[in-house]
Amino acid sequence: MNIHEYQAKNLLQSYGVQIQQGIVANTPEEAVEAAQKLNQETGTEWYVIKAQIHAGGRGKGGGVKLAKSQEEVKEISNQILGMQLVTPQTGEEGKKVHKVLVAEDVYYPGENEPKEYYLSILLDRAKGCNVIMASTEGGMDIEEVAASTPEKIIKEWIDPGIGLQGFQARKVAFALGLEGKAFKQMVKFIQALYKAYMASDASQFEINPVLKTSDDKILAVDAKVNLDDSALYRHPDLTELRDLTEEEELEIEAGKAGLNYVKLDGNVGCMVNGAGLAMATMDIIKQSGGEPANFLDVGGSANAETVEAGFRIILKDPNVKAILINIFGGIVRCDRVANGVVEAYKNIGDIQVPIIVRLQGTNAEEGAKIIEESGLKVYSAILLKDAADRVEEVV
Numbered sequence: 001m002n003i004h005e006y007q008a009k010n011l012l013q014s015y016g017v018q019i020q021q022g023i024v025a026n027t028p029e030e031a032v033e034a035a036q037k038l039n040q041e042t043g044t045e046w047y048v049i050k051a052q053i054h055a056g057g058r059g060k061g062g063g064v065k066l067a068k069s070q071e072e073v074k075e076i077s078n079q080i081l082g083m084q085l086v087t088p089q090t091g092e093e094g095k096k097v098h099k100v101l102v103a104e105d106v107y108y109p110g111e112n113e114p115k116e117y118y119l120s121i122l123l124d125r126a127k128g129c130n131v132i133m134a135s136t137e138g139g140m141d142i143e144e145v146a147a148s149t150p151e152k153i154i155k156e157w158i159d160p161g162i163g164l165q166g167f168q169a170r171k172v173a174f175a176l177g178l179e180g181k182a183f184k185q186m187v188k189f190i191q192a193l194y195k196a197y198m199a200s201d202a203s204q205f206e207i208n209p210v211l212k213t214s215d216d217k218i219l220a221v222d223a224k225v226n227l228d229d230s231a232l233y234r235h236p237d238l239t240e241l242r243d244l245t246e247e248e249e250l251e252i253e254a255g256k257a258g259l260n261y262v263k264l265d266g267n268v269g270c271m272v273n274g275a276g277l278a279m280a281t282m283d284i285i286k287q288s289g290g291e292p293a294n295f296l297d298v299g300g301s302a303n304a305e306t307v308e309a310g311f312r313i314i315l316k317d318p319n320v321k322a323i324l325i326n327i328f329g330g331i332v333r334c335d336r337v338a339n340g341v342v343e344a345y346k347n348i349g350d351i352q353v354p355i356i357v358r359l360q361g362t363n364a365e366e367g368a369k370i371i372e373e374s375g376l377k378v379y380s381a382i383l384l385k386d387a388a389d390r391v392e393e394v395v
Contacts, residue, residue, distance in 0.1 A: 001227045002054045003241045006101045008223035011238075015196035018189060019220045020211070022103030024052065031077035034102035035070045045069075046105035049076045051097040054246040056224065057087035063097065066105065073102060098245060106221065110214025116221075117176055118142055119190070120206040121197045124157065130197070132156045132164075132190065134172050138209035164194040178212070185218040186210075200238060201231035250294075250313050257309040259298055266291025268391060269314035269323040269353075271307070273298050273332065281326040284384060288391040293320045307337065308344035315351065322354050324391055329361030338367035342374045354379065358387035 003011075006024040013019050021042055023034035035047050047070075051063030058064050063085045067073040077100050086094035107114050116138030124131040134154040137145045146153055154175045158164050166187075173186040189210065197205050206224040213219065232239045244252055254261030260275075268290040272278040275297055282292040294314060298306045307325075314323055327337045341357055358381040359367040371380040381387040 001229050001232065001239075001242055002246070003225050003227065003238075004052045004054070004099070004101075004243065004246075005050065005223055006052060006099075007241045008225035009220060011200060011225060012193065012196050012220055012223055015199065016188075016192040017196060017220055018185070018192075018218060019223070020048075020103050020106050022048075022050075022101045024099050024101050025077065026081075026099055028074045028077040028081065031100060031102050032070055032074050035067070035073040038102065038104050039070075042104045044104040047073050048103045048105055049073065049080060050101040050103060051080050051083070051085050052099040052101055053085055053087075053090070053095040053097060054243070055085075055087050055089040055095060057089055058085065061085050061087040061090075061094070063087070077102070095246070106211055106213055106219055108214060112212075112214050112216065114214050115212040116209035117212065118145070118208045119193070119210045120204065120208070121194060121202075122204045122206075127157060129160050130158045130194075132158065132168075132172055132194070134176060136176055138211075142206075142208065158194070163198075164191065166191070169194075180216065182212050182216040182218060185216065186212075189218045189220075200225075201228045201234060202226060203228045250316055254296070254309075254313050257306065257313070259296060259306065259310060259313070261297075261310075261313060262295040263317065264292050264294050265319070266293040267319050267321045269293045269296070269317065269320040271296045271298060271310045271314065271323065271325045273327050277326060277328055280384075281324060284326075284388045285324060285391055288388045290322070290391055293317055305340075307340040308347055311344050311348055311351075315348070315353070320353055322356065322391065324387060325355065325357045326387060327357075327359050327361075329359065329364060329367070333363045334359040334361055334367030335363040335370060336367075338370040341378065342370060342376065345374075345376050345378065351377070356381060356387055356390040358384070 009019045025031040025034045038044055047067045049065050049067055051058050065076045067076050080097055080100055083097050084094040085097050118135040118138040120133045135145055135152050137152050156168050156172050169187045169190040173183050178186050204226040207220045209221050211219045211221045248263050250263055251261050268285045270281045272281050278295050278297050285292050296310055298310055355378045357371050368380040371378050379390050381390055
């Protein structure tokens with residue numbers, strides 16, 4: 001589950017991570033009030049207005065701007081709030097901005113030049129442990145840094161049985177070229193960040209940039225936090241941070257129906273039971289000349305209700321030109337799924353797109369017979385090749 005920058009910063013601060021102070025606002029008037037409060041608390045006279053959406057690259061789309069007065073805070077907030085912000089991560093449709101974060105300007109002059117760093121924590125699945133990634137090239141796309149100058153990516157793996165050790169935090173800070181006050185602050189920053197990562201059951205923390213201010217403070221200027229959905233039952237307080245306006249409407253509907261659904265950009269809808277089979281099904285669709293319109297896993301206990309819910313969700317996508325149902329009858333019998341397909345088809349009615357049903361496993365032949373004798377516009381297949389040929393015919 002993704003959360004907004006302002007939520008991520010509040011989470012980090014609760015574990016002792018030093019952050020760029022800011023206040024979220026829903027209107028231009030609230031933004032001015034936030035600026036006034038920040039001025040009283042921090043003395044800042046310049047402010048950074050940041051659009052709050054679940055996507056990176058906000059600055060490139062005009063979603064991050066500097067205001068040099070409280071009058072500009074209102075003007076800029078008015079421009080950003082309600083805009084359809086398009087970034088490299090949103091696609092052409094963009095995302096509507098409902099909130100802005102009014103933050104203090106931390107790039108103030110001093111004895112030293114401010115310096116940006118990159119820092120993240122995530123799970124290295126190949127090694128079975130968490131890894132801290134850091135770089136002196138903060139503020140840039142880390143993928144670009146990794147591709148062009150991989151030697152600038154610092155990695156420190158954490159033994160899950162021991163946890164982060166002090167020497168490891170010092171090793172990362174030293175590799176970043178820090179010394180004195182900034183070195184000590186970075187060590188504390190890394191330790192607090194790792195504590196927050198573990199305590200919140202996160203799957204990824206990305207702080208880009210981490211700023212060394214002109215007076216050698218270490219602050220999180222931005223924060224991207226991804227929480228592990230499977231662990232949210234342990235964190236009801238974090239579950240409340242979910243912003244449904246940032247999520248795909250069909251994915252929300254599928255979640256309520258107990259379905260695992262991810263919308264894609266193709267023209268063939270697919271419904272399967274099992275994530276591995278879903279990946280194979282999408283391969284079949286692509287090999288047949290189509291493009292998957294979604295990932296939809298109905299689970300191991302598919303019945304008429306779940307099949308019908310899946311149908312309704314897939315059919316709400318106007319790009320869908322055909323539907324491929326690929327079920328392996330293990331826990332669930334194929335004849336039961338077939339009856340569910342027929343019942344769902346009749347309940348929905350007036351389905352204009354062709355439906356290919358590939359059943360394999362327990363009672364596959366009985367299921368195929370039910371489909372063929374239904375009299376509906378549903379095509380039966382048993383082999384993967386048969387399903388692929390059918391897809392090729394109708395796409």
